[in-house]
Amino acid sequence: NAGVTQTPKFQVLKTGQSMTLQCAQDMNHNSMYWYRQDPGMGLRLIYYSASEGTTDKGEVPNGYNVSRLNKREFSLRLESAAPSQTSVYFCASTPSRGNSPLHFGNGTRLTVT
Amino acid sequence: RKEVEQDPGPFNVPEGATVAFNCTYSNSASQSFFWYRQDCRKEPKLLMSVYSSGNEDGRFTAQLNRASQYISLLIRDSKLSDSATYLCVVNIDNYGQNFVFGPGTRLSVLP
Numbered sequence: 001n002a003g004v005t006q007t008p009k010f011q012v013l014k015t016g017q018s019m020t021l022q023c024a025q026d027m028n029h030n031s032m033y034w035y036r037q038d039p040g041m042g043l044r045l046i047y048y049s050a051s052e053g054t055t056d057k058g059e060v061p062n063g064y065n066v067s068r069l070n071k072r073e074f075s076l077r078l079e080s081a082a083p084s085q086t087s088v089y090f091c092a093s094t095p096s097r098g099n100s101p102l103h104f105g106n107g108t109r110l111t112v113t
Numbered sequence: 114r115k116e117v118e119q120d121p122g123p124f125n126v127p128e129g130a131t132v133a134f135n136c137t138y139s140n141s142a143s144q145s146f147f148w149y150r151q152d153c154r155k156e157p158k159l160l161m162s163v164y165s166s167g168n169e170d171g172r173f174t175a176q177l178n179r180a181s182q183y184i185s186l187l188i189r190d191s192k193l194s195d196s197a198t199y200l201c202v203v204n205i206d207n208y209g210q211n212f213v214f215g216p217g218t219r220l221s222v223l224p
Contacts, residue, residue: 033212043157043200043214090156099145099164102202102212104156 006105013081021076023091031096032074036087123219136201149200
């Protein structure tokens with residue numbers, strides 16, 4: 001049982017390049033999330049998807065787009081990368097019922113030069 | 114006031130010590146509560162959920178005080194492997210929409 005899988009693990013982009021971070025979960029969870037974590041800032045929510053077919057902005061959505069491709073997959077796209085998007089990105093999922101915690105992927109370390 | 118606040122840390126303790134972390138939350142409608150640990154450059158991992166009656170898992174004890182809006186985590190007989198950052202996480206509703214993370218408290222257990 002893989003849980004939450006993120007790809008790639010590492011990426012270096014030049015300013016202006018685009019890329020898509022992939023996330024898939026095999027736990028049949030309804031809700032999926034994208035967070036970024038910067039030193040001293042804690043985890044900040046970029047976008048989330050409460051269920052298949054829905055997406056909503058979080059605290060820091062500017063410069064990102066998302067797609068909830070199906071129940072398993074939730075991708076994050078940077079259309080024109082900026083140095084301010086250098087960060088560690090975590091995908092997470094939860095059943096979204098009752099007292100259910102978040103389950104995290106291993107993270108993607110992105111550097112934009 | 115931040116929604117979730119934690120002891121600023123870092124905490125440096127010797128092996129075998131007992132250490133307690135505190136976390137306060139501002140939204141009285143908060144529904145569920147968790148402690149995560151995060152090792153350097155790794156993803157957060159669930160340590161334990163926090164229940165109203167308090168709960169224990171081995172050396173770890175979590176308490177919830179809804180009236181005062183705080184959560185605590187007690188680690189007894191600390192091990193070197195307990196060195197990590199401990200994150201307090203609060204869910205505002207039970208539909209998974211609104212998890213709020215504290216900034217974390219760094220713990221270093223020293224030999």
